[in-house]
Structure formats: C-alpha cells, structure tokens
Amino acid sequence: MNGTAYFKEPIACTEEERRGFAHLVRLGFEGSDDGLPGRIRDARWLAFYYVAGGTLAAVAALKTPNGMYREDVFNKATARVSAADYEFELGWVFVVPAHRGKRIAENLCRQLLARVPTSGVFATTRPDNVSMIRILRALDFARVGKPYPRRNEQLVLFLRSCPAFVASLPGA
Ligand SMILES: CC(C)(COP(=O)(O)OP(=O)(O)OC[C@H]1O[C@@H](n2cnc3c(N)ncnc32)[C@H](O)[C@@H]1OP(=O)(O)O)[C@@H](O)C(=O)NCCC(=O)NCCS
Numbered sequence: 001m002n003g004t005a006y007f008k009e010p011i012a013c014t015e016e017e018r019r020g021f022a023h024l025v026r027l028g029f030e031g032s033d034d035g036l037p038g039r040i041r042d043a044r045w046l047a048f049y050y051v052a053g054g055t056l057a058a059v060a061a062l063k064t065p066n067g068m069y070r071e072d073v074f075n076k077a078t079a080r081v082s083a084a085d086y087e088f089e090l091g092w093v094f095v096v097p098a099h100r101g102k103r104i105a106e107n108l109c110r111q112l113l114a115r116v117p118t119s120g121v122f123a124t125t126r127p128d129n130v131s132m133i134r135i136l137r138a139l140d141f142a143r144v145g146k147p148y149p150r151r152n153e154q155l156v157l158f159l160r161s162c163p164a165f166v167a168s169l170p171g172a
Contacts (some may be wrong), residue, residue, distance in 0.1 A: 003051040028094030047108040058095040060108040075144035077157035086120040124155045
C-alpha cells in the first residue's frame with residue numbers, strides 16, 4: 001500500500017471526511033439511500049485510504065446494525081447461530097477501480113477487525129464476488145447458511161468469531 005490509511009470513529013470525522021466516505025459508498029453500492037449519512041454516523045469505525053494528492057481511493061467500515069436487521073439477515077441465510085453474538089458488520093468495502101488488486105481492501109479490513117477484539121463480526125457479499133470472498137476467508141470468516149435474495153441480487157453470509165470471544169462462551 002503506497003497511500004495512507006486512517007481509522008476514525010465517525011464522531012471524530014470532519015463533515016468533509018464523512019461526505020467523502022458517503023460518496024465512495026454510493027459509487028460502490030446501489031440503493032445507498034438518504035439514510036446513509038445517519039448510518040455512517042452510527043458506524044463503530046470508518047477506514048479511509050488516501051493516495052497521492054489527497055484523493056480518497058478506498059473505504060471500509062465496521063458497522064453496528066440494529067438487532068432487527070441482524071436477525072433478518074441471519075434468518076434469511078438460515079444461519080444456525082445467534083445474531084446477538086455478532087454485533088458488528090464489516091461492510092462498505094470499496095476500492096476505486098484504478099487501485100484494485102493491491103491488497104488495499106484486505107489491509108483496511110484487517111486493521112478494522114483488530115479494533116474489535118472481543119466480538120463476533122459478520123459480513124455479506126454476493127456469491128460471485130471472488131475478491132471479497134478471498135479477503136473474508138483470509139481474515140478467518142467462514143461462510144454459513146445458504147444464499148438469500150436482497151433487492152435484485154443474491155447474498156451470502158460470512159461469520160468471524162475471534163478466539164477470545166469463542167473462549168468466553170459458556171461451555172467453551
Ligand atoms: C472487492 C474489493 C473491495 C477488493 O478490493 P482490492 O483492494 O482490489 O482487493 P485485494 O487487492 O485486497 O484483493 C483481494 C484478493 O482478491 C483477489 N482478486 C482480486 N480480483 C480478483 C479476480 N478478478 N479474480 C480472482 N481473484 C481476485 C486478489 O488476488 C486477492 O487474493 P489473494 O490475497 O489470494 O491474492 C474491490 O474489488 C471493490 O471495491 N469492489 C466493488 C465493491 C465490492 O464488491 N465490495 C465488497 C462488497 S461486500
């Protein structure tokens with residue numbers, strides 16, 4: 001990675017940083033609606049990757065989706081684990097096309113995950129998103145359940161339980 005990565009809690013971001021983050025999310029994800037600025041403010045950590053000239057080239061986040069959304073995703077995917085144990089969602093992972101294939105996304109995701117050592121994390125992606133699936137597997141996520149429809153696409157659920165979290169479970 002030749003650029004510079006920053007990790008910030010949303011409250012510590014400037015308005016310009018939050019706007020730049022939202023801009024890349026809208027480029028990467030269809031259906032990112034008017035509620036996006038609020039969901040960005042509610043995230044736990046935002047990752048920014050700037051290249052020469054101060055251009056924002058990649059973003060990623062650890063989000064804190066509400067319990068209803070998590071239940072819905074886990075039910076649709078028929079995951080046989082409790083959504084309550086997966087507080088964080090790794091998402092909004094987007095690298096502008098000119099900077100792909102340089103491990104930028106993997107590095108941002110790895111450093112985000114290091115910030116929440118005690119909880120389960122989930123992620124969803126399209127089953128044909130080869131590079132995102134390689135990243136998730138490299139970061140110890142495992143695919144669970146079955147593909148489920150959302151809007152006009154299929155998604156699959158990936159879970160990551162860090163060893164400390166698993167060890168804290170009753171009977172572990
Ligand atoms: C998915 C995305 C974030 C990956 O970003 P990136 O910085 O290019 O990813 P990386 O450089 O870290 O590459 C990750 C892995 O995918 C591999 N990869 C990349 N493109 C690939 C392709 N077309 N076919 C197979 N493997 C591919 C890389 O070789 C690497 O695997 P390796 O570590 O085993 O060598 C980027 O393509 C993107 O922004 N896509 C659009 C938004 C998106 O789909 N986000 C994820 C939604 S959940």
